[in-house]
Amino acid sequence: MCRFMVYKGKDEILLSELILNPTHSILTQSFDSRLRLDRRRPHNGDGFGIGYYTSPSLGPEPCVFTSTIPAWNCINLSRIASKTTSSLIFAHVRATTEGNLSDSNCHPFLYKSLMFMHNGGIGCFKQIKRRLALSLNEQWFTLVQGSTDSEWAFALFLDCLDKAGHHPDKELEKGGFGHTVLRKAILKMIERINGFIKEVVGEDGTGSEDSRSLLNFAVTDGENVVCTRYVSSRTDEAASLFFSSGTSWKENKHTRESSPGEPSQKDYVMERRDKGSDIVLVASEPLTFERDNWVTVPTNSTLTIYKQTVMIHPIIDDFYSNNPAHTRSAGFAQAKGQTITGPDKRVISQPVTGPTSGDASPRSSAGAEREIVNEVINRLRVE
Numbered sequence: 591m592c593r594f595m596v597y598k599g600k601d602e603i604l605l606s607e608l609i610l611n612p613t614h615s616i617l618t619q620s621f622d623s624r625l626r627l628d629r630r631r632p633h634n635g636d637g638f639g640i641g642y643y644t645s646p647s648l649g650p651e652p653c654v655f656t657s658t659i660p661a662w663n664c665i666n667l668s669r670i671a672s673k674t675t676s677s678l679i680f681a682h683v684r685a686t687t688e689g690n691l692s693d694s695n696c697h698p699f700l701y702k703s704l705m706f707m708h709n710g711g712i713g714c715f716k717q718i719k720r721r722l723a724l725s726l727n728e729q730w731f732t733l734v735q736g737s738t739d740s741e742w743a744f745a746l747f748l749d750c751l752d753k754a755g756h757h758p759d760k761e762l763e764k765g766g767f768g769h770t771v772l773r774k775a776i777l778k779m780i781e782r783i784n785g786f787i788k789e790v791v792g793e794d795g796t797g798s799e800d801s802r803s804l805l806n807f808a809v810t811d812g813e814n815v816v817c818t819r820y821v822s823s824r825t826d827e828a829a830s831l832f833f834s835s836g837t838s839w840k841e842n843k844h845t846r847e848s849s850p851g852e853p854s855q856k857d858y859v860m861e862r863r864d865k866g867s868d869i870v871l872v873a874s875e876p877l878t879f880e881r882d883n884w885v886t887v888p889t890n891s892t893l894t895i896y897k898q899t900v901m902i903h904p905i906i907d908d909f910y911s912n913n914p915a916h917t918r919s920a921g922f923a924q925a926k927g928q929t930i931t932g933p934d935k936r937v938i939s940q941p942v943t944g945p946t947s948g949d950a951s952p953r954s955s956a957g958a959e960r961e962i963v964n965e966v967i968n969r970l971r972v973e
Contacts (some may be wrong), residue, residue, distance in 0.1 A: 710804030766813035
């Protein structure tokens with residue numbers, strides 16, 4: 591399953607400081623998704639994309655570079671990232687679920703000043719695709735060039751923005767659309783997706799296809815960022831999403847030296863010198879193994895970045911629970927190759943070795959759980 595990363599800072603940063611250099615960078619996650627123990631498809635090698643905003647003198651639209659070459663094997667990515675700076679960056683590595691291998695299916699997707707990316711999948715997408723497409727204004731219907739469910743979700747987001755009275759074509763003033771407008775549009779998009787699925791499977795959800803969706807989205811207008819961590823289920827856990835904020839993103843002075851022949855990667859740390867925040871990172875998987883650096887985004891909630899302030903809001907719908915003791919099963923997310931987090935906010939994942947469903951994982955005994963935790967800890971430990 592895909593992985594993505596967002597950087598928003600007061601100052602520009604060299605792309606390589608996020609994409610290439612950290613020990614568990616987004617590039618590393620394309621071939622070593624260390625926090626996902628799914629042995630069936632360990633690679634996110636079905637293409638990648640980076641999007642970043644440049645000098646205002648070049649216009650409000652971001653530069654987006656995508657390729658179907660695996661990120662770890664693209665020399666041009668290294669060349670660009672080592673010579674490019676930006677204060678707002680999206681990065682995505684892809685493992686296909688819907689859509690073939692093509693540049694048009696690689697994230698992030700772009701329209702004017704807007705960028706959008708997705709980790710997860712829309713439930714019974716083939717059954718709702720026609721309904722979704724027919725609900726769009728023609729401009730957004732004809733915008734779709736690829737075949738992935740993620741791009742159709744982006745078209746639906748643009749349609750929601752348009753129908754709310756904020757046409758994506760309008761010339762934006764400083765401040766963009768505003769974080770509230772983006773958040774309301776993405777919530778409406780999720781509501782419409784759930785509505786299409788309900789039409790197919792019925793109120794009781796007993797259709798022939800799995801109707802559950804994993805909807806981790808990220809959208810920005812160049813000023814504001816809104817991300818979601820969401821699953822359309824009351825009993826299942828969502829795919830992982832973390833954020834980190836601080837005053838500087840720096841190489842750890844105590845970085846261990848690489849062995850001969852190993853890539854020159856470094857351990858980084860998010861430093862916080864005061865209560866303010868100059869940098870915010872959002873990622874499917876943490877870029878460092880400093881646990882104190884990262885906070886888990888709650889299941890079924892939005893994360894909004896306004897300037898460098900992070901705001902968390904619950905997504906209150908049929909799948910929301912206001913009970914802090916409410917528990918969810920890891921089975922569904924793990925069956926999709928996703929990382930999840932447990933009640934203690936630590937990363938939990940395990941290989942799927944039997945039939946997959948929304949029920950608890952096949953390996954549910956206490957001994958198996960201890961084995962899983964030990965394996966995760968070993969994989970996280972920096973030797």
